Amino acid sequence: MEFVIKxxxxxLSLSLLIILHELGHFIPAxxxxxxxxxxxxxxxxxFSLLKKKIGETEYxxxxxxxGGYVKISGMIDESMDTEQMSQEPQPWEFRSxxxxxxxxxxxxxxxxxxxxxxxxxxxxxxxxxxxxxxxTNIKDGLLIESSVANNAGLLTGDKILSVDGETIETYSEIxxxxxxxxxxxxxxxxxxxxxxxPEDFLAQLIDSKEKSFISLREPxxxxxxxxxxxxKASGIKEGDIIVKVNGNETRYADQVKGYLDQFKGxxxxxxxxRDQSEMELPxxxxxxxxxxxxxxxxxxxxxxxxxxxxxYETKKYGLLESVPVGVxxxxxxxxxxxxxxxxIFTPSTGAYKGVGGFKAIYDIFPSFWSWQVFWGITAFLSIxxxxxxxLPIPALDxxxxxxxxxxxxxxxxxxxKFLEYAQMVGFFxxxxxxxxxxxxxIFKAIFN
Numbered sequence: 001m002e003f004v005i006k007x008x009x010x011x012l013s014l015s016l017l018i019i020l021h022e023l024g025h026f027i028p029a030x031x032x033x034x035x036x037x038x039x040x041x042x043x044x045x046x047f048s049l050l051k052k053k054i055g056e057t058e059y060x061x062x063x064x065x066x067g068g069y070v071k072i073s074g075m076i077d078e079s080m081d082t083e084q085m086s087q088e089p090q091p092w093e094f095r096s097x098x099x100x101x102x103x104x105x106x107x108x109x110x111x112x113x114x115x116x117x118x119x120x121x122x123x124x125x126x127x128x129x130x131x132x133x134x135x136t137n138i139k140d141g142l143l144i145e146s147s148v149a150n151n152a153g154l155l156t157g158d159k160i161l162s163v164d165g166e167t168i169e170t171y172s173e174i175x176x177x178x179x180x181x182x183x184x185x186x187x188x189x190x191x192x193x194x195x196x197x198p199e200d201f202l203a204q205l206i207d208s209k210e211k212s213f214i215s216l217r218e219p220x221x222x223x224x225x226x227x228x229x230x231x232k233a234s235g236i237k238e239g240d241i242i243v244k245v246n247g248n249e250t251r252y253a254d255q256v257k258g259y260l261d262q263f264k265g266x267x268x269x270x271x272x273x274r275d276q277s278e279m280e281l282p283x284x285x286x287x288x289x290x291x292x293x294x295x296x297x298x299x300x301x302x303x304x305x306x307x308x309x310x311x312y313e314t315k316k317y318g319l320l321e322s323v324p325v326g327v328x329x330x331x332x333x334x335x336x337x338x339x340x341x342x343x344i345f346t347p348s349t350g351a352y353k354g355v356g357g358f359k360a361i362y363d364i365f366p367s368f369w370s371w372q373v374f375w376g377i378t379a380f381l382s383i384x385x386x387x388x389x390x391l392p393i394p395a396l397d398x399x400x401x402x403x404x405x406x407x408x409x410x411x412x413x414x415x416x417k418f419l420e421y422a423q424m425v426g427f428f429x430x431x432x433x434x435x436x437x438x439x440x441x442i443f444k445a446i447f448n
């Protein structure tokens with residue numbers, strides 16, 4: 001069932017983005033009286049799953065889910081229709097239109113991607129508002145269990161105040177800014193200092209295969225006492241919170257685990273919180289430093305707030321207020337994605353090791369259905385699709401835009417043969433990138 005939910009979100013999101021992106025090319029093409037021969041969701045190599053011709057355009061769904069396309073007459077594109085290009089230009093063809101019209105047609109797809117992301121962020125701000133944890137409300141620092149982060153100088157209990165001189169306002173900013181940052185200002189035991197991260201910090205994290213990086217410190221809440229547990233008869237129950245071990249305060253789970261290592265093979269007195277009252281229970285710690293209990297790995301913000309650990313803030317916006325908020329979120333996400341892309345194309349960072357393909361995108365979606373999460377992911381993917389399509393690689397929209405800008409500035413149009421060869425080179429570059437990204441997915445699935 002989880003697979004069905006995840007794959008449904010994955011296909012719905014990508015289909016929506018592809019159709020709207022191609023619609024962004026289709027509408028200005030039709031507005032400028034340019035013939036559109038095909039409008040396809042997915043690629044119809046050799047055959048299509050569904051097709052219907054309406055007017056001069058064939059609409060369809062292909063069988064190869066690697067994207068979609070519109071085939072515009074008189075345009076050198078991925079179809080490599082050189083036969084059409086060898087004939088005399090016709091008034092309805094792309095190549096017969098003024099350069100400024102062709103530029104608008106080519107920029108239509110990414111324009112729709114960016115507008116869609118802005119509209120989603122505006123809509124989410126209006127319907128859901130924002131629930132966030134101010135960084136100043138994290139009183140006892142963060143949970144940092146990554147050995148790579150620890151070796152770099154970040155430890156559990158540290159408060160991360162700023163990254164590269166930029167003050168951290170909310171908890172949600174921390175992980176991403178640290179991942180792509182250089183200098184992290186922390187506060188440890190009341191003393192401020194700067195941690196200088198190694199240039200290949202991200203590569204080390206990827207190579208370590210550790211799933212945890214930076215997260216909130218949480219209480220040790222018992223969620224299951226198995227019948228086979230050696231503490232089954234101790235009286236401990238689901239929902240109990242361990243707040244002390246041998247009289248030592250253990251407000252957080254990492255503190256409890258520290259004492260488990262210290263008292264391996266021994267019996268300790270645990271003070272637990274149950275229904276707002278404290279009581280003491282004897283607990284046995286195995287030779288491996290285990291209690292034989294399952295504790296909460298991730299509590300909800302509502303639970304953490306109810307227990308008095310963190311004070312979250314919620315902002316609600318009116319319709320007009322949502323517009324600038326949504327635009328600001330769009331700006332933040334596009335800058336964030338550009339930083340990620342820059343790191344990927346900087347070999348010394350090793351960020352390219354984390355590049356993923358369709359499996360990585362599929363994994364982003366949760367195993368439960370949440371429209372709020374779905375739209376948030378779709379907005380980010382729309383930004384990603386827009387930015388990637390703007391890269392100056394022949395066969396992408398950005399490649400066509402690059403040649404059109406050259407034509408507008410110089411007054412000289414690149415020859416059709418040159419554009420054909422450039423399209424072929426760009427196509428092979430894209431294939432190489434797709435193979436690399438999805439190869440990374442396969443490699444991580446096998447060896448992680």
